Amino acid sequence: MSDDALLDVRDLVVRYGDTTAVDHVSFALAAGETLALSGPSGCGKSSTALAVLQLRRPDSGEVRFEERELTTLTERELRPVRPRMQPVFQDPYGSLSPRLRIRDAVAEPLRAQGRWNAADGPARVAELLDRVCLDPSYGDRRPHELSGGQCQRAGIARALASEPRLLILDEPVSSLDPSVRAGVLNLLADLQDDLGLGYLFICHDRAVVRHFADRVVEMRDGRITSEWRPRAPDAAPR
Template identity: 65%
Template sequence: MNALLEVRDLDVRYGARRVVDGVSFTVGAGEAVGLVGPSGCGKSTTALAVLGLLRPHSGSVRFSGVELTGLRARELRALRPRFQPVFQDAYGALSPRREVRHQIAEPLRVHGRWRAADGPARVDELLERVGLSPAHGRRLPHELSGGQCQRVSIARALATRPELLVLDEPTSALDPSLRAGILNLLMDLQDSLGVGFLLISHDHAAVHHVGDRILTMRDGRLVA
């Protein structure tokens, strides 16, 4: 399997404190890799470094053969459609005053991919892809459940047809019944779209449900 994401000797520090210590792993094209560990172990910091939202002290993050660390903002922005984040707080990730259909369309507009002729149909397709209806697109976030909001966040992440989703605790704020629905959705997306995942969670059961491989992190290091 070709490596889509390659992380080598990643080292992230906050002042003198080393939060991520020599972490190395790969995610293959279409592969779901779980990164599990207790709160404070450095897994979310690893996600931020992978996404280019935090600059590591040292180490390498390569996406599709391109070194991300040290890229200029414009160069990183050109690659962003190919790897997208999904965060834990779905409500917080959405604007409370905009209908969700406009928020799903936003990545297409930002990256110059919006076309008036077929853009609305693309948004409806994305809503249906994540188990919602086009009618949900005309609602505000507070009119949706937590699980529906997380589905909207996933739809927005899929808008640019990424090859990799980096999901940071995407089910931890949900009730158990809703968690199962999101995990099943992720498995379906992997099968139907071939998208790869880096799924970060403290919930071992959730990660084992979805992941092709499981990595365990503790005190900033991979231990298994």
């Protein structure tokens, strides 16, 4: 990978006590690319994602994002970086506060980052909901009033509010029905095409990975065992 990789992970190690969850893992990801981390449960995929996000500080190794080394930054120094790399989690209901209406959940990052403006904020939230194919009227509902697929779309809208360059997608469709799963994957593909987003896509389902990813890194027991490409570079669009 060239020096201008969006994300460059080198010799990443994450330990929990005497257990090494991530064992000298290295990979790179370009803007507009989908790199999948695949493998059985407990192989280190999610621990790798948490370390990339600096939600779990690695024990050693480097995480370079937009050519900046993250592991040496303090929490204060990470604040302007975090909006640029956003997670989307597996459980669409658990990732949204049950007390907040959808419009407030989507607006939450804007408020936290000091970018909320009462004059145009509601229009921005409506735009984000429309972007993920949710009618803006869904903003008045709470998570339990939405289906799992609709909740996951709302979670994606919230991630997009920060105008990220990288999404960390941790099993984002594994809890959804197959027909709903296809719709969310198609949405993610369209957003990537429109916005040039990079995706680190954690998924154990090889059929989904084969359909969605540009490159696949297989993990087992915390280590990378292989890397492969499911589609030729000139394959038809997703």
